Amino acid sequence: MSRKIVKGAEAMAIAGKLAKPDVVPAFPITPSTTFPEKMSEYVACGELPNTEFVPVESEHSAMSAAIAASATGARTCTATSSQGLALMHEMLFIAAGMRLPIVLFDANRALSAPLNIWGDQQDSISERDAGWIHFYGENAQEGLDLMLMAFRVAEDKRVLLPTMVGIDGFVLTHTSEPVDVPEQKAVDDFLPQYKAEHCYLDPERPTTVGAFAPPEYYMETRYQLDEAVHSSGPVIDEVFADFEKRFGRKYSKIEYYGDRDAEVVFVAIGSLCGTLKDWIDEHRAKGQKVGLVRIIVYRPFPFKELKAALANAKIVAVVDRSISLGYGGPVFSELAAAFVNDAKRPLFKSFIIGLGGRDIKLNDFENIYNAASADLKAGKVNEKMHWVNINKEML
Amino acid sequence: MADLLAPGHRGCAGCPASICVRQVLDAAGPNTICTNATGCLEVMTTPYPETAWKVPWAHSAFENSAAMASGIEAAYKALNRRNGTNKKPNIIAFAGDGGTFDIGLQALSGALERGHRMLFVCYDNEAYMNTGIQRCSSSPIGAWTTTSPEGSCSSGKTQRKKPIAMIAAAHDIPYVATACISYPQDLKAKVKKALSFDGPSFLHVFAPCPTGWRFPSEKTIAMGKLAVETGVFVLYEMTDAEPMKPIVTVKPKEFRPVEEYLQAQGRFAHLFKPKRDEVTLKRIQEDVDRKLKWVGLKP
Ligand SMILES: Cc1ncc(C[n+]2csc(CCOP(=O)(O)OP(=O)(O)O)c2C)c(N)n1
Ligand code: SF4
Ligand SMILES: [Mg+2]
Numbered sequence: 001m002s003r004k005i006v007k008g009a010e011a012m013a014i015a016g017k018l019a020k021p022d023v024v025p026a027f028p029i030t031p032s033t034t035f036p037e038k039m040s041e042y043v044a045c046g047e048l049p050n051t052e053f054v055p056v057e058s059e060h061s062a063m064s065a066a067i068a069a070s071a072t073g074a075r076t077c078t079a080t081s082s083q084g085l086a087l088m089h090e091m092l093f094i095a096a097g098m099r100l101p102i103v104l105f106d107a108n109r110a111l112s113a114p115l116n117i118w119g120d121q122q123d124s125i126s127e128r129d130a131g132w133i134h135f136y137g138e139n140a141q142e143g144l145d146l147m148l149m150a151f152r153v154a155e156d157k158r159v160l161l162p163t164m165v166g167i168d169g170f171v172l173t174h175t176s177e178p179v180d181v182p183e184q185k186a187v188d189d190f191l192p193q194y195k196a197e198h199c200y201l202d203p204e205r206p207t208t209v210g211a212f213a214p215p216e217y218y219m220e221t222r223y224q225l226d227e228a229v230h231s232s233g234p235v236i237d238e239v240f241a242d243f244e245k246r247f248g249r250k251y252s253k254i255e256y257y258g259d260r261d262a263e264v265v266f267v268a269i270g271s272l273c274g275t276l277k278d279w280i281d282e283h284r285a286k287g288q289k290v291g292l293v294r295i296i297v298y299r300p301f302p303f304k305e306l307k308a309a310l311a312n313a314k315i316v317a318v319v320d321r322s323i324s325l326g327y328g329g330p331v332f333s334e335l336a337a338a339f340v341n342d343a344k345r346p347l348f349k350s351f352i353i354g355l356g357g358r359d360i361k362l363n364d365f366e367n368i369y370n371a372a373s374a375d376l377k378a379g380k381v382n383e384k385m386h387w388v389n390i391n392k393e394m395l
Numbered sequence: 396m397a398d399l400l401a402p403g404h405r406g407c408a409g410c411p412a413s414i415c416v417r418q419v420l421d422a423a424g425p426n427t428i429c430t431n432a433t434g435c436l437e438v439m440t441t442p443y444p445e446t447a448w449k450v451p452w453a454h455s456a457f458e459n460s461a462a463m464a465s466g467i468e469a470a471y472k473a474l475n476r477r478n479g480t481n482k483k484p485n486i487i488a489f490a491g492d493g494g495t496f497d498i499g500l501q502a503l504s505g506a507l508e509r510g511h512r513m514l515f516v517c518y519d520n521e522a523y524m525n526t527g528i529q530r531c532s533s534s535p536i537g538a539w540t541t542t543s544p545e546g547s548c549s550s551g552k553t554q555r556k557k558p559i560a561m562i563a564a565a566h567d568i569p570y571v572a573t574a575c576i577s578y579p580q581d582l583k584a585k586v587k588k589a590l591s592f593d594g595p596s597f598l599h600v601f602a603p604c605p606t607g608w609r610f611p612s613e614k615t616i617a618m619g620k621l622a623v624e625t626g627v628f629v630l631y632e633m634t635d636a637e638p639m640k641p642i643v644t645v646k647p648k649e650f651r652p653v654e655e656y657l658q659a660q661g662r663f664a665h666l667f668k669p670k671r672d673e674v675t676l677k678r679i680q681e682d683v684d685r686k687l688k689w690v691g692l693k694p
Contacts, residue, residue, distance in 0.1 A: 022473035025466060050476040052469035057505030061462035064502065067455050068430065068466030074473055076466075094455045193477070201451040201467060203426045203484050208446035210454035217443050 001247075002181050008140040008172035011179045012079065012105045012165070013038035015147035017048060018187040019103070022074035022194075025054035025065035027084060030117045031173040032107035035079035059084035063091035063102075070100035071209050073200035075151065075193070077102065081169060082109035085123045089130075095162045096131025096225060098210060099198065101154035102162040104132075105147060108270065108321075109169040110356040118357020119169035121270060125298075125322040125330050131225050133163040133232055134298040136269045140177040143167040145249055146296070148187060152239045155194050159232045168271040168321075170357065182247055190246055230300050253297035254305045258284065262291035263314035264372050265346075267306075267335060269295045272321060272353065272360045279365040290369065295331065303338050310339075315347040315381075317372040319388075321354045328352075328385045349381050353388040364388050399425060404447040406439040409612030411602035411619070412491070413439070413447075414576045415518040419487065419598075422586035423514075425450060427485040430464045432494030433457035435525045436518065458498040461506035464488035464513040485590050486513040492533035493523045496557050507566040507595045514589045514596045517559065520604035528607045532557040535627075536682055537675045538662050540607075545665035550675040555682055563597035564633045570596035572632035572644075576603075577619030581630055581644050588632070601628045609661020618659065623647060625656040626687045641690045650692075653683050 006014065013035045016024070024043075026036035040055070042048040052069075056062045062078050070076040080088060085106055095102050106124045110116040124134065135150060137143035143165060150163040167173060182190075199209055213221060233253070240251040257273075258265075258280045266276060273294045283290050293309045295302065310316055318336075320329030327333060332350035339345040349372050354360045368388065375381045399420035406413045412435050420427065431437045431454045440447040441454065455463060464486050475481055488506075490499050495517035503515060522540045523529040530543040534552045539545050543552035564571040569592035574582040582600065589596035603618035605611065610618055622628040624647045631641035657663040657679070666672045687693035 022477060023466065023469045025469070050473050052473040054465055054469045055509065056462065056465070057501060057508075061459060061465070061502050061505055064455060064459035064462035065466030065469065068453060068463035069470040069473075070466075071453055072428075072467050072470035072474070074470035076470075090456060091459075098455070201428045201453055203428060203451055206425075206449055206451045208441055208448050208452045211441035211443040211446060212438055212454075213443045 001183060003178055004181050005176050005178050006140065007034065007174050007176050008143055008167050009034035009107060009174065010038060011140040011144040012147055012167065014181055015144040016077055016105070017042050018182065018184060019075065019077065019148060019151045019191060020048065021051055021077045023052045023054065023066070023069035023076045024078060025056045025062045025069065026078045027056050027059045027062045027080065029059070029081045029084040031109060031169040032079045032081040032084070032105060034173070035105055059087040060091060063088040063095060066102045067091060067095050067098060067100055070102050071098065071199050071201055073196035075155070077104065079105040079107070081107040082111055082123045085127060086111060089127065092127055092130040092132060097221065099160045099228070100162060101160055101194070103147065103150045103154055104162065104164040106164050106166045107169045107173045108166045116356040117169070119171050120321045120355045120357070121166065121168070122322040122355070124164060124166045128299055128330070131161065131229060132299060133161050133229065135163065135165045136296055136298060137165065137167045137172070138271055138273050138294065140167070140172055141179050141249070143172065144179055144181070145243065145247070145251065148191060149239050149243055149251070151191055153232060153236055156235050156239070157197070159228065159235050160198060161228055161232060166270070171271045186246060190243065233300050233302070236297055251296065253302040254309055255294040255296060256291065256309050257294065258291040259289040260291065261312050262289040263376060264317065264369060265291040265293060265310060265313040266317050266319055266368070267293045267295065267331065268319040269298065269331065270321060272319065275360055275362060276365050279362045283369070301334060301338070306335065306338065310346060313346040315349060315372045315376040317349050317351060317368050319351045319353050319368065323352055323355065347375060347381050349375055350385040351388050352385060358389060361389070399449045400440065401447045401449060404440045405442060406435070407606045407612065409605045409615040410435070410439070411520060411576050411604055411615050412436040412518045414615070415516070415600050415602055416489065418576065418579050418582050419516055419586050420450065422583035423485045423487060423590060427487055428467055430454065430460045430467065430488045432460040432490035432499055433525070434491035434494055435520070436489060436491065438525055457494055459502045460488040460490040460494055460499060461515055462502040464515070465506045465509065465511045468511040468513055488513060488515045490515070490517055491524070492517060492519040492521060492531050496533045496559050497531055504566065507563060507568050507597065510594050512593055512595070514586070514598060516598045516600060518600050518602040520602045520607055522607050524604055524607045533559065536679050537666055539665060540662070550672050551662070551665065560597065560599045560633070561639065564639050567635055567638055568596060569594045569635050570632065573599045573601070573628070573630050575601040575619045575623055575628060575630060577616045577623065578630060578645055585632060607662070610659055614659070621651070621656045621659060624651045625653045626650045626683050626692065627653060627656050629686060629690050629692065631690055643690055643692060646692065653680055
């Protein structure tokens, strides 16, 4: 293991290199561009002697080439962000439907319009229905680790699903952090070569992949795909445990931070949890109880883990860094729906924060906490959705 | 013919797409991997759980046959290095004219520029047939389609056919050719030649479609012949030794009148009935003459 100071996007590229992918088709977009730059550099300098870097002409072609390469039996990864992920949209569903274990690094960024290159999670959360496994890191180290684990999970014969790893644009991708970089040998042991058995294009064994399915077959493929995403959960746990054994860093689908018996509990994804943890520390120092559930694995949705973690909560403040326009916070709506049939369930309150790189400050969490506490006292949630730190004068 | 595309698929009687594939695969042989854009060919040959393909075949979407071929070629390069092998299957991307001239043009251009070792075959039936005969930038002047209908304010498609072979050749790639399913020897020789290059090649195959063009299904081959004999479609090849310089491979002794070709198809019927549309007929004739001049078949 060596310790390096790198920006988050480079940490993701280092993970990409350690995984020794066979094919990397990629197209630049801020703030993920470091990934294709670094991968092409590793190839150019002989650090990845077997890898083909394919400088495609668009993200649509990046995912198309990734699909074809993976269907030929190659370990395949790519990176993108925002508009690039949106341009891949069509192909994301196809990658999952074809059960191809492609790994994608998404630098989480706002979607146009208006054009905005800064961080939020609208891009990948909008792709939650595509049949991909979703991992989200809180810092560069987690990004690197989750990226390595993504290959193991995706390629597991019991899973065979594409997997994306998101870290927040700029706050993580462009901030330098110390990162422990595992030794190549240790990664090779953790992540053996990919040997495709279910799908590879080879004239010695002609197969048809990507046929069209009439109504008497289509629905079963959807059923099986949904099953596959759900049942990847235990494999993810297994891979997290193996990673901890080998590299000493512990991962779980969700992380609980703070007091287990807190009445007010936050739920959030990504880098804002770092700030939130600081606020929780300050708050607890004053003798008040508060908890945080950070979602690391968003698909498969960790129903069981979330229910257990929120068993004592009286009110859950769901802090979404994305928005389903015309409904509200996506994590809020899914989480609330997960409890809808339970006799005993907490109140849920929805907060929208940090869209398009809007700063997220300690004080924002103070306000969220106070609003949630007031609702708890009143015994009902008085506002459907609260936009944190919005400039009302501009509206 | 070894028939690497099985019969019994769901193409219309007289379908040119299957004839095209059989000829291409006959020349390429079994050591071949195919990609296929969404369209008639894909739909008619692979309704799950059936397939007509005896070579490995992959489809994912409409606009990306070339990008798919790029991915396969890259995978073979990487896997050969990783495994110490030297496998070099032919990689052939199939697409209809919509998947080539229109929605697939970006991916095609990208793949040609990157220089992947692959052959891109466009079977050109001059419209989006799979969705019910809509106009394409490949549809010729005057053609009726369901989105270029004839009527009191329209004589069918107004615009000229996009010169796709020239566009491909402008990428400075090793080999570009046109072919027609009615000339199998010529087509197969071009496929063999294309596959001999260690880079990208492009084959534009004229594919008369009885369903979309409105002619009897037993006339598919005759219609292709008529197109070549009237000069509507010219068979030629170009290499990067002299890019954009077409070398004609099939020269009709003399050209038959273009109207013979037009009158044989329902999609041009409105040019003759209820009365002759002289303006459009003149435009079509001029367009044919211009092309014949460019290839050196007319002064
Ligand atoms: C992105 C996208 N847009 C539209 C379609 C609908 N569509 C499927 S095939 C097709 C036309 C295919 O035309 P062409 O490439 O000429 O092939 P043909 O069917 O004529 O053989 C269209 C419009 C699609 N499948 N995907
Ligand atoms: S519409 Fe034309 S191209 Fe499509 S299957 Fe029928 S004959 Fe073949
Ligand atoms: Mg067509």
